Amino acid sequence: MKEISVQELKDKMDSGEDFQLIDVREDFEYEMSNLGGELIPLSGVLIESGKIDKNKEVVVMCRSGKRSAAAIMQLEQQGFTNLYNLKGxxxxxxxxxxxETQVY
Known part of the structure; x- marks a missing residue:
């Protein structure tokens, strides 16, 4: 599984790079704090996989990196090859x- 560090993600954001950020946490977690990614909770990631771009880099994130890794494993079985897990x-x-990011 390909991974990306938080510093690499920040660099992508700062430079305006074209990529998609998917947040696989639950609604209440996203409302507490988020990085501006598109919310697709892990439980619905396969149902909503049509929202995930197959033609550009996609960074998948959660609270610690475990749920995003699980999401990537599911999506890679559906043919996705452009996914990066946000490490940590x-x-x-x-x-x-x-x-200042609110964590829980």
Whole structure:
């Protein structure tokens, strides 16, 4: 599984790179804090896989990196090859990039 660090994600955001960010946490978690990605909870990731771009880099994130890894495993079985797991998830983002990020 391909991974991306929170610093690499921040660099992509800062440079305006064209990629898709998918957040596989639950609604209440997303409302508490998010990085502006599209919310597709893990439980619905296969049902809503049509919302995920197959033609550009897609970064999948969650709180710690475990649910996003599970989502990527499911999606790769559907033929996706352009997915990157955000290593450490929102917890790593709060620790390394933005300590103001609300974590739980």
């Amino acid at each position: 998830g929102l917890l790593a983002w709060a620790e390394e990039i933005d300590p």
